[in-house]
Amino acid sequence: MMTGREPSIRLQGVNHWFGSGETRRQVLFDISISIERGSLTVMRGPSGSGKTTLLTLMGALRKVQEGSIRLLGQELHGASEAAQEMLRRRFGFIFQAHNLHESLTARQNTLMGLEVHGPGGDAAKQNAAAVHILTSLGLGERIDYLPEKLSGGQKQRVAIARALVSNPEIVFADEPTAALDKEAGLNVVRLLKTLAETRGTSTVMVTHDTRIIDLADMIITIEDGRLA
Numbered sequence: 017m018m019t020g021r022e023p024s025i026r027l028q029g030v031n032h033w034f035g036s037g038e039t040r041r042q043v044l045f046d047i048s049i050s051i052e053r054g055s056l057t058v059m060r061g062p063s064g065s066g067k068t069t070l071l072t073l074m075g076a077l078r079k080v081q082e083g084s085i086r087l088l089g090q091e092l093h094g095a096s097e098a099a100q101e102m103l104r105r106r107f108g109f110i111f112q113a114h115n116l117h118e119s120l121t122a123r124q125n126t127l128m129g130l131e132v133h134g135p136g137g138d139a140a141k142q143n144a145a146a147v148h149i150l151t152s153l154g155l156g157e158r159i160d161y162l163p164e165k166l167s168g169g170q171k172q173r174v175a176i177a178r179a180l181v182s183n184p185e186i187v188f189a190d191e192p193t194a195a196l197d198k199e200a201g202l203n204v205v206r207l208l209k210t211l212a213e214t215r216g217t218s219t220v221m222v223t224h225d226t227r228i229i230d231l232a233d234m235i236i237t238i239e240d241g242r243l244a
């Protein structure tokens with residue numbers, strides 16, 4: 017369990033390689049970072065610098081090759097697939113390909129974010145949580161729309177609702193506001209900030225959006241696989 021003082025995420029001496037033999041190439045070099053509970057951390061850097069690789073390592077979506085990654089007090093390096101899966105259930109992921117189910121409405125897609133926690137739970141409460149989060153993302157009028165009736169930015173917001181409806185302890189996001197206009201993008205960040213303050217949710221986000229960078233508690237800049 018989370019102790020009060022342990023950071024949400026702590027990396028020490030993380031190195032990472034892709035490929036094997038002749039084509040083996042190091043893409044991350046000696047990364048050490050500590051991310052506090054309830055903080056908004058922005059990761060930025062040039063294309064190909066290693067941001068997505070680092071984000072997926074932190075999210076327990078990729079095997080740790082060298083170094084230590086502690087998430088919510090648990091060491092990832094050497095952890096079993098089952099242990100990693102248990103951790104991932106405590107996270108929300110917002111990636112660019114929103115992968116909504118085309119046959120499900122915004123509400124039903126959002127409720128899918130609760131399915132990973134297994135059956136059970138109070139259906140009325142779950143529905144209220146889905147409606148609440150969709151409304152706070154400006155989709156109150158679109159709750160029962162199918163994705164085909166939504167714009168790219170609206171679909172993106174449904175994907176964000178799905179990632180947040182379970183009250184994850186850590187949110188990992190890769191350019192979550194890329195498809196959104198200025199106002200919608202700021203709404204997403206305000207929502208994440210509110211979750212940070214009220215629930216201690218930590219967010220790690222890859223973004224180049226300067227308006228979001230201004231709101232960050234910590235900025236991580238990666239260049240050629242190294243912290244700059």
Ligand SMILES: Nc1ncnc2c1ncn2[C@@H]1O[C@H](COP(=O)(O)OP(=O)(O)OP(=O)(O)O)[C@@H](O)[C@H]1O
Binds near residue numbers: 062
């Ligand atoms: N599966 C893979 N196999 C081999 N090389 C990879 C793989 N994934 C990424 N790379 C390489 O690792 C480096 C870091 O990639 P990564 O996607 O982490 O960068 P990025 O900073 O997220 O880039 P972008 O901003 O363009 O998304 C790049 O040189 C990339 O070509």
